[in-house]
Amino acid sequence: MRKVAILGVGQTTIAEQWDKSLKEIGGEAGFAALQDAGVEQVDSLFVANMLSPLVGNQNQLGALLSDWMGLRSREAVKFEAACASGGAAFRAGLMAVASGEIDVALVVGVEKMTDKAGHEVTAALATAADADYEVEEGVSFVGINALVMRRYMHEFGWQHRDFAPFSINSHANAVHNPFARLRHEITPADFDSATMVSSPINLMDASPTGDGAAAVVLVPLEKVTSAGARPAILVAGSASSGDTIAVHSRRDPLFLMAASESARRAYRMAQVEPADIDVFELHDAFTIMAALSLEACGFADRGQGVRLALDGQIGPRGRIPIATRGGLKARGHPVGATGVYQIVEIVQQLRGECGATQVEGARVGMAQNIGGSGATVVTHILTSA
Amino acid sequence: MRKVAILGVGQTTIAEQWDKSLKEIGGEAGFAALQDAGVEQVDSLFVANMLSPLVGNQNQLGALLSDWMGLRSREAVKFEAACASGGAAFRAGLMAVASGEIDVALVVGVEKMTDKAGHEVTAALATAADADYEVEEGVSFVGINALVMRRYMHEFGWQHRDFAPFSINSHANAVHNPFARLRHEITPADFDSATMVSSPINLMDASPTGDGAAAVVLVPLEKVTSAGARPAILVAGSASSGDTIAVHSRRDPLFLMAASESARRAYRMAQVEPADIDVFELHDAFTIMAALSLEACGFADRGQGVRLALDGQIGPRGRIPIATRGGLKARGHPVGATGVYQIVEIVQQLRGECGATQVEGARVGMAQNIGGSGATVVTHILTSA
Numbered sequence: 001m002r003k004v005a006i007l008g009v010g011q012t013t014i015a016e017q018w019d020k021s022l023k024e025i026g027g028e029a030g031f032a033a034l035q036d037a038g039v040e041q042v043d044s045l046f047v048a049n050m051l052s053p054l055v056g057n058q059n060q061l062g063a064l065l066s067d068w069m070g071l072r073s074r075e076a077v078k079f080e081a082a083c084a085s086g087g088a089a090f091r092a093g094l095m096a097v098a099s100g101e102i103d104v105a106l107v108v109g110v111e112k113m114t115d116k117a118g119h120e121v122t123a124a125l126a127t128a129a130d131a132d133y134e135v136e137e138g139v140s141f142v143g144i145n146a147l148v149m150r151r152y153m154h155e156f157g158w159q160h161r162d163f164a165p166f167s168i169n170s171h172a173n174a175v176h177n178p179f180a181r182l183r184h185e186i187t188p189a190d191f192d193s194a195t196m197v198s199s200p201i202n203l204m205d206a207s208p209t210g211d212g213a214a215a216v217v218l219v220p221l222e223k224v225t226s227a228g229a230r231p232a233i234l235v236a237g238s239a240s241s242g243d244t245i246a247v248h249s250r251r252d253p254l255f256l257m258a259a260s261e262s263a264r265r266a267y268r269m270a271q272v273e274p275a276d277i278d279v280f281e282l283h284d285a286f287t288i289m290a291a292l293s294l295e296a297c298g299f300a301d302r303g304q305g306v307r308l309a310l311d312g313q314i315g316p317r318g319r320i321p322i323a324t325r326g327g328l329k330a331r332g333h334p335v336g337a338t339g340v341y342q343i344v345e346i347v348q349q350l351r352g353e354c355g356a357t358q359v360e361g362a363r364v365g366m367a368q369n370i371g372g373s374g375a376t377v378v379t380h381i382l383t384s385a
Numbered sequence: 386m387r388k389v390a391i392l393g394v395g396q397t398t399i400a401e402q403w404d405k406s407l408k409e410i411g412g413e414a415g416f417a418a419l420q421d422a423g424v425e426q427v428d429s430l431f432v433a434n435m436l437s438p439l440v441g442n443q444n445q446l447g448a449l450l451s452d453w454m455g456l457r458s459r460e461a462v463k464f465e466a467a468c469a470s471g472g473a474a475f476r477a478g479l480m481a482v483a484s485g486e487i488d489v490a491l492v493v494g495v496e497k498m499t500d501k502a503g504h505e506v507t508a509a510l511a512t513a514a515d516a517d518y519e520v521e522e523g524v525s526f527v528g529i530n531a532l533v534m535r536r537y538m539h540e541f542g543w544q545h546r547d548f549a550p551f552s553i554n555s556h557a558n559a560v561h562n563p564f565a566r567l568r569h570e571i572t573p574a575d576f577d578s579a580t581m582v583s584s585p586i587n588l589m590d591a592s593p594t595g596d597g598a599a600a601v602v603l604v605p606l607e608k609v610t611s612a613g614a615r616p617a618i619l620v621a622g623s624a625s626s627g628d629t630i631a632v633h634s635r636r637d638p639l640f641l642m643a644a645s646e647s648a649r650r651a652y653r654m655a656q657v658e659p660a661d662i663d664v665f666e667l668h669d670a671f672t673i674m675a676a677l678s679l680e681a682c683g684f685a686d687r688g689q690g691v692r693l694a695l696d697g698q699i700g701p702r703g704r705i706p707i708a709t710r711g712g713l714k715a716r717g718h719p720v721g722a723t724g725v726y727q728i729v730e731i732v733q734q735l736r737g738e739c740g741a742t743q744v745e746g747a748r749v750g751m752a753q754n755i756g757g758s759g760a761t762v763v764t765h766i767l768t769s770a
Contacts, residue, residue: 001484021517044625053438053465057520059512060467063630063760073646075625076761077473080438080463082445088462092477099386099484127444132406135442240429240460245448261458375448376461 001098003221005385006233008037009344014181014212014332016114022056023068026110029213030069033106037217043102045069045076048089048109050336054124055116065108075102082128083285084240084371085109086339087378090216091238097218109340110213121209125335128372130246142206142286144247144373146198149288152254153200156303160200163287164191165309167204167329170284173316174326176356181210181332205287207328214340216347221385233347236364237270237381239263245375254303258377259296259368266366270381274298277381278362279349280320281342283370284327293368294320297379316357324349324357339369343380350384386483388606390770391618393422394729399566399597399717401499407441408453411495414598415454418491422602428487430454430461433474433494435721439509440501450493460487467513468670469625469756470494471724472763475601476623482603494725495598506594510720513757515631527591527671529632529758531583534673537639538585541688545585548672549576550694552589552714555669558701559711561741566595566717590672592713599725601732606770618732621749622655622766624648630760639688643762644681644753651751655766659683662766663747664734665705666727668755669712678753679705682764701742709734709742724754728765735769 010032012025020028026047034040045066052058062076079089086109093105113121125141126134134144152158167186174180186204194204224232241262247253267273274297282297284290291305299320300308313319325331325345328338346365348354368379395417397410405413411432419425430451437443447461464474471494478490498506510526511519519529538544552571559565571589579589609617626647632638652658659682667682669675676690684705685693698704710716710730713723731750733739753764 001486023517050444051438053436053509053512056516057508057512058516059435059465060630060757060760062466062473063627063757064515066627067629067631067634067760071627072629073626073643076466076627077477077625078465080444080465081447081461088447092462095484095486096480098486099480101386101480101483123442124438127438127442130449131441131443132408240462242448242451242457242459242461244452244457245445246452249452258458372445372448375445375452 002100004094004097004218004235005221005224006216006235006347007219007224008033008217009347010036011179011214011341011344012212013179014210014334017211022052022058022110022112023064025112025211026065026108026213027068029215030106030108033215033217039104039217042071042074042104042106044096044105045071045074046089046093046105046107047078048085048336048340049078049111050080050082050085051111051113051124055121056112081376082371083335083338084369084376084378085336087369088240090340090343091240091378093218094235094238097220103219105218106215107218107340108213108215109337111334111336112211113209113334114211133246142198142201145286145288146201148247148253148373149200152288155254158306161192162306162310163205164188166284166287166290167191169314170323170327170329173324173357174330177325177331180326180330181208182330201286207285207333210332210334212332212334213337214344216340216343232385233350234383234385235380236383237266239265239269240378243375245372247373256292256296256374258374259293259370262377262379263297266379266381272364272381276364277320277366279324279346279359279365280322281345281367282322283368284323284329285333289370297368316359321359324354324359339378342367342369346382350382387485389479389482389603389620390606390609391601391620391732392604392609393418393602394732395421396564396599396726396729397597398564399595399719402596407437407443407495407497408449410497410596410598411450411493412454414600415491415493418600418602424489424602427456427459427489427491429481429490430456430459431474431478431490431492432463433470433721433725434463434496435465435467435470436496436498436509440506441497466761467756468720469724469754469761469763470721472754473625475725475728476625476763478603479620479623482605488604490603491600492603492725493598493600494722496719496721497596498594498719499596518631527583527586530671530673531586533632533638533758534585537673540639543691546577547691547695548590549573551669551672551675552576554699555708555712555714558709558742559715562710562716565711565715566593567715586671592670592718595717595719597717597719598722599729601725601728617770618735619768619770620765621768622651624650624654625763628760630757632758641677641681641759643759644678644755647762647764648682651764651766657749657766661749662751664709664731664744664750665707666730666752667707668753669708669714670718674755682753701744706744709739709744724763727752727754731767735767
């Protein structure tokens with residue numbers, strides 16, 4: 001396989017964008033990535049989206065977006081793997097370029113979630129779970145995560161307030177990200193007193209919805225080198241793994257097997273170890289998922305992900321900086337787009353563009369995108385080539 | 386890129402399968418393909434589906450199906466490109482194996498459409514069109530095709546009854562396909578007197594919905610040769626092209642530009658010409674689409690696709706046999722699965738397994754899967770290696 005590099009990235013603000021359609025938002029990010037890459041045409045368009053059939057009455061987003069962007073006649077397809085849609089589409093673009101079949105891939109993750117009422121979006125998000133065995137029982141997606149968090153607290157002896165550092169870090173970092181949804185700091189008191197959503201998950205444990213899109217241009221590495229443009233970002237590791245869709249089917253509901261397996265394979269492909277990772281954009285849809293992801297990827301022992309946060313090791317100057325642009329919690333979580341935002345943010349770190357939340361000398365970054373409660377996990381490792 | 390072969394195929398009957406869930410239907414086809422291939426494990430699962438978020442309250446079908454099939458921990462992702470979902474997923478599996486990233490890909494197209502009322506399914510199918518510019522105006526998907534057919538009749542001087550041979554051929558062939566939805570012949574009188582759906586499209590112009598799944602196992606060609614099993618089927622050509630999603634945006638609404646372009650590229654890759662194609666599974670969702678597809682792929686001049694059918698050239702012994710297993714019209718059109726059914730049927734032809742509708746000495750087969758009204762078109766050419 002050919003080595004593949006990221007030539008350009010783009011993103012939109014995450015907000016309630018009621019004045020823009022799905023294609024406008026996706027196009028905005030796509031055009032930004034093309035401009036950043038300095039290319040005008042692409043061979044194929046890979047779109048990531050989860051909710052548009054349910055929230056926007058729209059399917060066939062590949063054709064919709066390529067049409068809108070003036071990329072007519074190009075191959076275009078949509079990927080859906082719940083909240084891991086972005087990572088899955090990025091990986092497909094990677095493979096298409098690596099195979100030699102195409103030379104320029106544009107990956108766009110786009111989601112528009114705020115046009116419908118909250119309960120409708122909650123119902124739409126529940127389609128990430130098993131309709132027959134979970135949703136039919138009346139459990140929502142946040143409800144499933146709440147059950148996991150409650151069990152984790154019971155098993156390892158943590159209190160709810162011990163999870164606060166995750167959200168505090170995300171919010172502190174988002175202040176410096178102009179694209180973030182929630183650009184304000186929060187205090188431990190804010191965390192403790194937030195409105196309960198599904199006990200023990202309160203509003204400060206949960207990531208906000210939003211309308212937004214992020215995009216990436218992928219090309220063979222040799223093309224970047226010969227062009228001699230800005231420093232190339234190499235996709236050094238890529239892996240996708242799965243687990244049971246229903247959490248209750250797992251032998252151990254407190255270990256993200258697919259996260260562990262996909263990270264292990266990505267490490268091997270990139271020839272790195274957890275200690276080599278300078279910055280890690282993880283899938284903090286809920287605080288519990290941040291802890292479980294850190295544990296599955298080898299940054300903390302079982303049940304000790306929370307300890308890392310309590311010890312102040314997850315900030316931009318900590319041992320393993322996470323959510324450096326605000327993460328899902330404060331940058332926002334436009335579900336199908338999130339995996340592409342993570343890639344964009346790692347690129348920004350490796351380019352040294354992150355200002356106040358820049359990780360000094362970052363050379364190896366990892367992004368982990370999780371679909372459902374760990375049923376689909378896609379992990380990528382990027383390096384400054 | 387490595388050459389890729391089809392090692393096994395599987396399919397379910399297309400029917401109202403109210404007693405089976407989406408995963409049961411998908412699993413049935415998947416297991417049949419694995420058994421046919423003689424393999425028990427796969428590296429990655431590529432699922433094609435269009436409607437499950439809307440009709441089944443279910444997303445993340447990759448994880449759902451890999452979990453159900455006992456393929457846990459494997460990579461799994463869903464593809465959606467309206468009715469071209471199946472072709473798109475097959476092409477992604479092809480590229481993943483061709484790249485060397487994986488060795489065994491399972492592609493499953495699955496759709497469950499009959500659990501909801503007809504008007505709900507009609508609304509769901511309309512998500513293939515442009516929500517803002519077509520559906521908002523009140524046009525359904527069949528309505529769009531009716532406008533195209535009316536214009537074609539006006540432009541080229543055909544009568545409605547001239548389209549009858551397409552449906553008569555499809556039904557005649559389906560009688561011999563045990564998996565087909567409508568296994569009965571129809572007469573010209575049946576065609577003329579059928580219930581009107583959206584003038585000029587009547588019930589005999591339109592393909593029926595249905596619940597069903599089809600599956601294919603892809604491996605590197607050298608693996609098949611060394612295993613020395615049944616004759617290998619080579620994927621010799623593959624291409625995907627796009628067009629505007631809204632038909633009214635096209636300079637010429639009567640020419641399927643994306644079908645033409647993807648066929649041209651697939652011919653070039655396979656180093657064949659239209660005259661070399663022994664059997665062609667085309668996308669006869671409506672009779673008008675069969676005519677337009679024949680024209681776009683070089684089998685008939687503009688406006689003369691109907692002539693081929695009237696001249697009796699589309700039957701199993703004709704110049705270009707189409708819909709040899711019943712096509713979308715009579716085998717049935719479980720939308721997201723259809724593209725994979727087409728591949729399975731070409732494999733059956735190249736293996737010589739089609740009995741009464743076997744195309745004598747078939748060595749080169751083509752499958753063309755169309756999403757929307759020609760917005761996404763995926764073309765594959767298979768040969769007996």
